[in-house]
Amino acid sequence: MKFIRDSVHGNLQLDDFEVKLTDTPEIQRLRRIKQLGFTYLVYPGANHTRFEHSIGTMYLASRLALNLQLDEDTHSLIRCCAILHDAGHGPFSHVSEGSIESSHEELTSKLIKESQLGDILSEKFSVNEVLKVISGEGPLGHMISGELDVDRMDYLLRDSYFTGVAYGVIDVERLIYNMKLENELLLLDGKGVQAAESMLLARYFMYPSVYQHHTTRIVNSMFRRCLGKLLEKQLINEHEIYRYDDIDIISSARAVNGFIGDIMRRLDNRQLFKRVYSLKLNDIPNPEDIFKMNITSIKKAENDIALDIGAGEEYIMVDIPEYPSFHEMTTPVSVNGDIVPLGDISNLVRALKDARFNHADLCIYLPEKYSEKASELNFIDYLDIPD
Missing domain, CATH: 1.20.1250 (Growth Hormone; Chain: A;)
Known part of the structure; x- marks a missing residue:
């Protein structure tokens, strides 16, 4: 058992198996990969790393798994997938992706298959199941890589915190509390629409202020x-x-x-x-x-x-x-027994779609x-x- 003090979420607890994963050279490399690339030349505080983001995503994935009342093995699977989801990122994160043919998701799968990460995972899980979740397949995959995923929640909070730009502050508590699994589908309850709108607004304003400054x-x-x-x-x-x-x-x-x-x-x-x-x-x-x-x-x-x-x-x-794509617009929302895309019930989301080229x-x-x-x-x- 190990505790890591995170700047955004506080004390994060890792069990022995998770420590074994994070202590590999493949995950430790993420300590030397800046989350926002060269953005520190604009915002001097933006020196946070992919490692910090990965353990933060693990924490939020764990919170969501608890809310969804997943069994212990599935909960553990989700936490480990969150730790690994960015393992294939190249130097300076997304900045390097514009110069190579493969996406970081594809490289993550390749790295897991070719390195000791796959061997370690196979002690407890099916490696293919891990790869499916990381690539966003099925309801578990949507938790890590979907429309309203914990990856996005963490990077908005974290990037906002380290740049000092207030737009990325979102209501994670309400988002997580209002997500549920129904018929193999990860849904947002209608009560969480306002929090989802807030998250979309946060991303909309973070683009010109940080990501596309x-x-x-x-x-x-x-x-x-x-x-x-x-x-x-x-x-x-x-x-x-x-x-x-x-x-x-x-x-x-x-x-x-x-x-x-x-x-x-x-x-x-x-x-x-x-x-x-x-x-x-x-x-x-x-x-x-x-x-x-x-x-x-x-x-x-x-x-x-x-x-x-x-x-x-x-x-x-x-x-x-x-x-300027905003996939959250298609997030399935449960309203009075019906399932509808977020964009169909939110005037604000429709307005953002029209304003995305501004x-x-x-x-x-x-x-x-x-x-x-x-x-x-x-x-x-x-x-x-x-x-």
């Missing part, structure tokens, strides 16, 4: 370009990205001359690129068209801009925003020394936005 997007674009070049030169192995931590990538990049080393020095010293163009998605007739732009057309735009201002093509970055924009970044030349360009002429 304009400076965070610049930093992330710079790192992804740097990481992409490291992968091109085969200085790191894309297929084993889950074995690297943040320092591994930083050290590798610092040791390389040219563009890669230059970008890492800029990140080290917060000498960031400048945003020279922004196209608000709600200013165009069909915002969805932005997400249809292909890599070839984006690269052509970057090359053409670079040629016109005399810069290296790798220094021009056209950044498509993250698609803060999203396509941006172009480049080094400050090219800003003056860039100011003379009409950037829309370079962008091949589908009709």
